[in-house]
Structures are given as C-alpha cells and as structure tokens.
Amino acid sequence: MENTITVEAIENGTVIDHIPAGQGLAILRHFKLDESGNRITVGFNLKGRRGHKDIIKIQNVRFTPAEAAQIALFAPSATVNVIENFQVAQKIKPTLPEKVEGIFNCPNDNCASHGEPVVGTFSVKSTQSEARLKCFFCEKSYPISWVVEKNK
Numbered sequence: 001m002e003n004t005i006t007v008e009a010i011e012n013g014t015v016i017d018h019i020p021a022g023q024g025l026a027i028l029r030h031f032k033l034d035e036s037g038n039r040i041t042v043g044f045n046l047k048g049r050r051g052h053k054d055i056i057k058i059q060n061v062r063f064t065p066a067e068a069a070q071i072a073l074f075a076p077s078a079t080v081n082v083i084e085n086f087q088v089a090q091k092i093k094p095t096l097p098e099k100v101e102g103i104f105n106c107p108n109d110n111c112a113s114h115g116e117p118v119v120g121t122f123s124v125k126s127t128q129s130e131a132r133l134k135c136f137f138c139e140k141s142y143p144i145s146w147v148v149e150k151n152k
C-alpha cells in the first residue's frame with residue numbers, strides 16, 4: 001500500500017483529499033468548518049504524488065451530494081472520502097455544477113442583482129485550478145475564492 005502522507009486518522013467523518021495547495025483554506029471558510037465545533041485536521045502544502053496539495057479531515061461530518069459538488073468549485077480534482085470506523089466507506093469524485101444559485105451574492109458592487117429580490121445566480125466555468133463564476137445579471141466572472149472572500 002502506498003502511503004506517502006500520514007495525517008492523523010479519524011474514526012468517522014470526511015476526508016477531502018487532493019485539494020490544490022492553497023485552496024484548503026477557501027474550502028474551510030466556505031463551509032465555515034473552522035466555526036463548526038467539530039474536530040478538524042488540516043494539512044496544507046503537503047507533498048503528494050502529483051505536486052503539492054491540501055487535505056482536510058473533519059470528524060463526524062458528512063457532506064450531502066450538493067455540498068460535495070460545491071467542493072469541486074474550489075478543487076475540481078478533489079476526492080471526498082467518507083470514513084467509517086477508520087476505513088474509507090465511500091469515495092466521491094465531486095462533479096462541477098453547471099450553475100450556482102442562492103449561495104453567493106455577486107461581488108460586483110454595481111451589479112443589478114443588488115437591491116433586487118433575486119438570489120445570486122452564476123454559471124460555472126472550469127479552469128485548470130479553481131472554477132470561475134459568471135454572474136447571470138452583470139455577466140462579470142470571478143474566481144471562486146474571490147467570491148467567497150467577498151461573501152464573508
């Protein structure tokens with residue numbers, strides 16, 4: 001068994017692996033994992049077989065399929081492992097959603113969506129690393145981590 005990286009094992013929960021280095025923090029922020037009260041182990045900038053990566057382990061948390069899809073926005077190459085009894089019970093390869101609705105507001109201050117009774121709606125464009133979101137209303141596009149930053 002190949003075992004290049006050892007990060008403390010968890011009994012039950014979720015391990016998000018193969019996150020491009022630097023995107024782990026954006027995922028923590030987006031899901032407010034640091035405020036959730038659950039035990040979290042993170043490894044940033046770990047040396048993996050395919051370059052540097054981040055890894056996040058969250059005790060006692062499971063992601064819904066919709067939440068797993070949101071992980072793909074930050075890390076298209078990520079793997080979401082469901083852990084039961086220290087074993088990988090399920091491996092999910094999240095797929096990028098085509099549309100993101102009602103999660104983020106548009107970061108453009110001059111966007112027509114502000115002050116209207118509408119939810120932020122974006123189409124998703126994938127890139128090599130993180131996805132870009134294109135606003136349905138003002139048609140401007142932004143990297144996902146910047147949208148998260150502006151929605152804090």
Ligand SMILES: [Zn+2]
Binds near residue numbers: 106107112113136137
């Ligand atoms: Zn907009």
